[in-house]
Amino acid sequence: MKEEDRDNIVLFPNVERRLVEKGIEALQNKQLSEAISLLEQGYALDPDNGDVMAALVLAYFEGGALTRAKELCKEMLLAGQGDYFQIVEMYITILIQLHEYKEITEVLEALLDEREVPAEKREHFMTILQFSQRLADNEPVPEMTEQDSEPARQETGIQPEELDLLKITDLNEQVALAGKLANQNIRPFVNRIGEYLKSAEGHPFMKTMLLNILREQEMLNEMNVVKFGLMENFIPAELPAPHSQPLENEVGRRLATELEHQDPFLLESTLSLLGRHEFAVYPFKLEPDDPAAWAAAFEYTAQVYLGNEPSVGELAGRYSTNLDAVSKAAGWIEKVEEISYPII
Incomplete structure (x- = not known):
């Protein structure tokens, strides 16, 4: 098309509104690839529309494109789009989800320094900030004596008998609570935490954070952990840290080799899926013990999320692995996703 012809294109009235409406409808129907395409077109036509930006952030988030969701959400903050504190919480x-605790630290430090934060949100943000600072620096929790625990409990307002972990379902609230517990002697809370870890109702994400706190405080008590119908005893002090990067393991490397040049967007979605899966299942190791099968299964699931119809057999052949193993791994991924990260 000639440049002068392109300049003469006339858009139909309200075309961006119709694109956004169709995009939101596709998003509600879990047709994520179509939703992203439509909303990106709407955003290109109306880049200052906060509602379009928010819908596109959600589409990226649900499609596993967390880096794109992060970048657009940051753009909303810089542009002053939407309710500032709601956008901060979304960010x-x-x-x-990305385990980018250094960025969380920088954002919340700037927020608390530069803005008037409502009192009901300040403590919440402060707790997440303190927890993220330690995770960003990979610092262990200082060892506390029993005498240290009483001032800590008074400061945070948490008493062991008041701790009701099953009532906490919001992700940010879970992190805030974990931050409070991490900053004090965890030993008075071990019985309550133990009850939660072995409860079938306890959320896998929260269980991972609690196990990590116990690990950091070198807890030698054997803890019974239940996740996804599995049950096993673990000694927290002997566990590895849960915050591994997807590309640091064999499954992530296989995915990168296969998709890095072929489909970078699909790779981003797949690695995001892998990262949150590993955090959710920690400290369990799921069968099959075949990195190629897991790589094929993660790509399969990511493609399904994006609205495609991949062939398990074709993926098994491409990754040089067994069809039954891929199906088994994909079944586990679906189960973990359904329980741990239900689509909003």
Whole structure:
């Protein structure tokens, strides 16, 4: 098309509104690839529309494109789009999923320094900030004596008998509570935490954070952990840290080799899926013990999320692995996703 012809294109009235409406409808129907395409077109036509930006952030988030969701959410903050504190909470939620605790620290430090934060949100943000600072620096929790625990409990307002972990379902609230517990002697809370870890109702994400706190405080008590119908005893002090990067393991490397040049967007979605899966299942190791099968299964699931119809057999052949193993791994991924990260 000639440049002068392109300049003469006339858009139909309200075309961006119709694109956005169709995009939101596709998003509600879990047709994520179509939703992203439509909303990106709407955003290109109306880049200052906060509602379009928010819908596109959600589409990216649900499609596993967390880096794109993060970048657009950051753009909303810089442009002053939407309710500032709601956008901050959305941004923090995305960063938690990405385990980008240094960025969380920088955002919340700037927020608390530069803005008037409502009293009911200040303590919440402060707790997440303190927890993220330690995770960003990979610092262990200082060892506390029993005498240290009483001032800590008074400061945070948490008493062991008041701790009701099953009532906490919001992701940010879970991180805030974990931050409070991490900053004091965890030993008075071990019985309550133990009850939660072995409860079938306890959320896998929260269980991972609690196990990590116990690990950091070198807890030698054997803890019974239940996740996804599995049950096993673990000694927290002997566990590895849960915050591994997807590309640091064999499954992530296989995915990168296969998709890095072929489909970078699909790779981003797949690695995001892998990262949150590993955090959710920690400290369990799921069968099959075949990195190629897991790589194929993660790509399969990511493609399904994006509205495609991949062939398990074709993926098994491409990754040189067994069809039954891929199906088994994909079944586990679906189960973990359904329980741990239901689509909003």
